[in-house]
Amino acid sequence: MPVLLFGVAAAVLLLDIATKVAAVAFLEGEVPVELLGGLVYLDVLRNPGAAFSLGTDFTWLLSLLAIAVVLGICWLALKVRSTGWAIGLGLVLAGAAGNLVDRIFRAPGPLRGHVVDMISVLEPGGAFFPVFNVADSAICCGGALVVLLTVLGRDYDGTVHRKGGKAEAAS
Template sequence: MSTDQSSGEEPAGPRDASRSGAGKSLALLFGIAAVALGIDIVTKVAAVANIEGGPPVKVLGGLFYLDVLRNPGAAFSLATGLTWVLALLAIVVVGVIVWLAPKLRSSGWAIGLGLVLGGACGNLVDRIFRAPGPLQGHVVDFLSFLAPGGRVWPVFNVADSCIVVGGVLVVLLSLLGRDYDGTVHRKKKATDS
């Protein structure tokens, strides 16, 4: 018998390792989401309190400008009249990630989905709690690349950056054949049949 009779415990098996991987992935997912959400909220509050209504602030020699804009739409000012739809879409994204979370076994996916979750929650907080009202709130954007007012690139925020970076990471992992559940798919060679 291979169990340790003196301690009464059985050695850890594949199911225990799977649970351990899930726990680590969950902690990573929600930890990253919490940090991303916290940074997004703090930077938006600081931008509104210190920059809104004033002239744009040049940062890093003009690489960025801090310039507060209230965005009722999505990226690139799309869907400006559909703020409530964007809020509901964010709620769906959050729900899908939370539903998928217990099945995660991949650190890469946990990081990517954590960034998307934190970013989606950050913009959702604005849509729920900012003027003009619940599910109609305008998102605070304040980072303008290369020129103030979004003349070169649309003005964005930390949440938007997290969503983009997390989304790109998830797509890359998918293209590399790495699934959220930890499985890796390899392309078959022409000689394999």
């Protein structure tokens, strides 16, 4: 399963980096681009904080947290025996790494860089819902999958917990 986990992470990380590079090259400083009849707008914003622009004064701390998440998932990867967990953790790894790349390499400097966000729902500029990127989506989807698997009693090591407290190896 480590191959699946790192494969998902690599594919999504490359997609995240490519969309950020394209957004900065073609959309930054331009009028937001309306897609799907106004359901989605492409509108580049730089976010120094976390989701919903929280913690804008703690960019360095968010960078350290992302490093911890990346290292933790890499350590856990060798123990993962569940396809669902491999996909979920791969998505979270990609998202954490994608935003960490911005925090390391973008202005104003290492561990303080602002994350490029470019997807706005229903209104440009985040007027309806915060502007986000592929990495943010990966973190949310991967996190939701991990929570769902946990609620269903499926562990990362492949065991399945049944009602009554019995654990069984997944087939």
